[in-house]
Amino acid sequence: MIWQEIKVTTTHAAADAVANLFHEMGFGGVVIEDPQLVERYTHSAGWDCYELPPEVLQGDHVTVKGYLPLTDKPSGEINEEPPRLTELRQRLVQLWAMFEGEDGQVSLGQIDEDDWAQAWKKYYHPVKISDKIVIKPSWENYSTASDQIVIDLDPGMAFGTGTHPTTVHCLRALERYIRGGELVADVGTGSGILAIAAAKLGAAEVLAVDLDQLATSIAAENIRLNGVADRVRVLTGDLLEPLADRQGFDLIVGNLVAPIVRRLGPSAWEKLKPGGLFIGAGIIQGRLSEVLEELTGIGFELVEITDEGEWSTVVVSRPGPGPDTETR
Incomplete structure (x- = not known):
């Protein structure tokens, strides 16, 4: 073609x-x-x-x-x-x-x-995101250390290879905050990399959503490739709309852009359990203040901000009894 x-x-x-x-x-x-x-x-x-x-x-x-x-x-x-x-x-x-x-x-x-x-x-080779997480193309071999989590990825004709700063921020945040057994939503899943990481880090169930049917198709294939299809389900739709019947999330992650992070905020608040975390990424620093104003105005409490170059990622929590948000 x-x-x-x-x-x-x-x-x-x-x-x-x-x-x-x-x-x-x-x-x-x-x-x-x-x-x-x-x-x-x-x-x-x-x-x-x-x-x-x-x-x-x-x-x-x-x-x-x-x-x-x-x-x-x-x-x-x-x-x-x-x-x-x-x-x-x-x-x-x-x-x-x-x-x-x-x-x-x-x-x-x-x-x-x-x-x-x-x-x-x-041009695409294994990438070490942290001491624990490595992303590698599905067609390459990689010698894995005993404590490493390797994510096999074939982006196909959609999205990137997992090395954009906002994706790296999200992966590292998932590593810090997932302790095991969580219910997680990945909004704007793209290639499925964050959903796969959440499952491999120990989340009990992950729901991955994207508006783009090409993305959800590729995400589903990457999820199968990584052997986590029993814990990760892919849905097509806008933000959290496909999850209308689900509540009580421990963690919601959205690697998007600033206006969409703002739009996602209210529904993330409704879906999270008390003590749950919302990770919002893809925010240029010039728009960070408006995102924080929106999220704290809803009632979220700021946990941390990660900056790299012109990009910021925020982690906020819904107040209430829940897991301690200190990193592992």
């Missing part, structure tokens, strides 16, 4: 919002190329032997890519702009206004699915 590749060159602050827009509109996969992020990890102990082309490592802007199917016509035969692409242009204009006049550039290309599906894999 031939795919239309839509590239939006934008700022670091707006990149996740652009990616979220792509997901909301049902684009077949999203890629974020962030030179600062790559630079940070290639000079840390986190990534093993990352060899990326210069065009990914250079520049001050972020490139967000999304894909639309263009049937099986040969390249060069497609002239009309798909309606969803026209809608995307219109919604991007609205998005730029939300980010106080920040702008971006849209460019188009075509790519063959068979070529694309294999090419990126040569």
Whole structure:
């Protein structure tokens, strides 16, 4: 199949919002190329032997890519702009206004699915998130230490490889706060990485939700691959709506963007048991104060804030008797 590749060159602050827009509109996969992020990890102990082309490592802007199917016509035969692409242009204009006049550039290309599906894999190697958690691609071997939790991941045509700072923050928070036996919800599960981690860390039941059917399909496959399908269930829907019949969660995690974390706050409060924790991530630091104001206004109490670069992750608790929130 031939795919239309839509590239939006934008700022670091707006990149996740652009990616979220792509997901909301049902684009077949999203890629974020962030030179600062790559630079940070290639000079840390986190990534093993990352060899990326210069065009990914250079520049001050972020490139967000999304894909639309263009049937099986040969390249060069497609002239009309798909309606969803026209809608995307219109919604991007609205998005730029939300980010106080920040702008971006849209460019188009075509790519063959068979070529694309294999090419990126040569750049993806095992990643050590913490002393305990390692993410590895499903097609690579890794020598595991006795106390390590290894998450096998095949992102496919959706979401990332688990190395974005917001994902790392969430993984480390799950490691700190899951003691075993918890009921957990992962909102915006993407590849399923946080849901898988929660189960492998000892959660008794994990409900993973995403609005994107492509994401839930890939998440379900990754969950099966990691042998936790007996404790992790994947649902398609908006935020916590698919969990209308469930209450008493010990922990809810949402690696999203600031406006969606704010929107999730009230329903997270309703679903959590007293003493339960809400982890909200994907928050640019310029919008951290409004997220905290929203969450504390609902009644949440701040447990911790984790910052890295321009990203913040918050952990808040619903007051009441419950597990001690000190880390293990």
